[in-house]
């Protein structure tokens with residue numbers, strides 16, 4: 001018995017040393033099976049990678065509270081740095097809150113490659129005034145253009161601080177659970193709006209064109225344009241915040257969080 005004691009001790013020590021590795025292995029197995037289960041249900045826990053592009057227009061700091069979400073990893077990149085390289089592998093969705101009228105050809109190509117690879121785009125408010133001279137962008141992606149110069153006898157205009165009722169006109173993952181709501185926000189009038197967009201929301205305000213949110217016409221990319229969002233009165237409106245969240249999740253190919 002005395003001679004066998006060291007043997008027992010050695011095996012006990014070995015087991016104690018190996019125990020953390022078994023626990024680690026078990027944890028890894030649990031994590032892998034959980035990821036597989038999440039992928040199967042479409043609720044992948046990896047963060048949505050958001051490229052948030054600003055620039056060309058002043059805005060309230062409250063705007064950024066819309067993006068303070070643990071399930072998103074947000075990179076803010078104002079012009080002219082945005083779209084300087086290939087962004088296809090780095091982001092799931094581009095959110096545009098910029099108002100820069102034109103970009104050079106390299107940046108246009110990078111953004112076009114992103115869209116044509118099937119990634120998502122969410123354009124907010126004055127982003128409809130950006131890239132207005134880029135016909136492919138206006139006609140195939142956003143489906144709307146702010147008319148700075150006369151077109152068919154009209155130009156676009158805007159009015160701030162309009163109290164208006166917004167109605168949901170299409171049931172869609174972006175509008176689900178939103179319901180009709182009141183908001184104080186800027187209105188646009190006399191935009192060019194493509195007949196190929198799917199209108200989601202309408203404003204009842206007499207100074208608005210009516211459609212204030214739609215799905216863009218591009219066949220491969222999920223594109224949402226949300227015209228609301230001039231200042232903190234909109235940014236802090238819970239319905240607006242919900243719309244932005246659902247638009248980003250949908251454009252990124254995720255199920256909107258209930």
Ligand SMILES: [Zn+2]
Nearest residue numbers: 125126186230
């Ligand atoms: Zn505005």
